[in-house]
Amino acid sequence: MFIVVFEYTAAVEGYAGVRTYAAYEDEENFNRHYTDERQAREKVVAKGVTKEEALILTAETPPSARVATAVAESTDQNGNVNAFILQINMGNIVFAIMCDRDTLRENGRELPPLRWRDLYPEKYHEMTHVFGVDLDEIVIP
Numbered sequence: 001m002f003i004v005v006f007e008y009t010a011a012v013e014g015y016a017g018v019r020t021y022a023a024y025e026d027e028e029n030f031n032r033h034y035t036d037e038r039q040a041r042e043k044v045v046a047k048g049v050t051k052e053e054a055l056i057l058t059a060e061t062p063p064s065a066r067v068a069t070a071v072a073e074s075t076d077q078n079g080n081v082n083a084f085i086l087q088i089n090m091g092n093i094v095f096a097i098m099c100d101r102d103t104l105r106e107n108g109r110e111l112p113p114l115r116w117r118d119l120y121p122e123k124y125h126e127m128t129h130v131f132g133v134d135l136d137e138i139v140i141p
Helices: 027-033 036-041 051-059 063-073 083-106 121-131
Strands: 002-008 019-024 042-049
Touching: 002 027, 002 051, 019 027, 019 042, 019 051, 027 042, 036 042, 042 051, 051 083, 063 083
Parallel strands: none
Antiparallel strands: 002 019, 002 042
């Protein structure tokens, strides 16, 4: 098995910076699948790593990239954020961020608490309105 860790590029709007991994039969198989089109959307962060290494590398996805993904997936083609969908997506994102942080802590990282304002400052006020609370009161350990 040949494991590769990818990171979405700015070409994938709303997902830039999010890391994923995939397993291939071998490096030759990976090379066949890593086409020019895919290279424009995903850069290789690491290849030939163990599953454990891949999990750590994907856990290094910036929390702000995960939040941007939730906002993008909650936004319609006219640029309007659906508050209901955003609330659902943010629950999933908070869980993903907490899992990432647990993985990193289990591997010796010391992480400060996160404040929402720091995660996605461009949409902070809009998200505060959607949730109806001051998001600075919510801290992710």
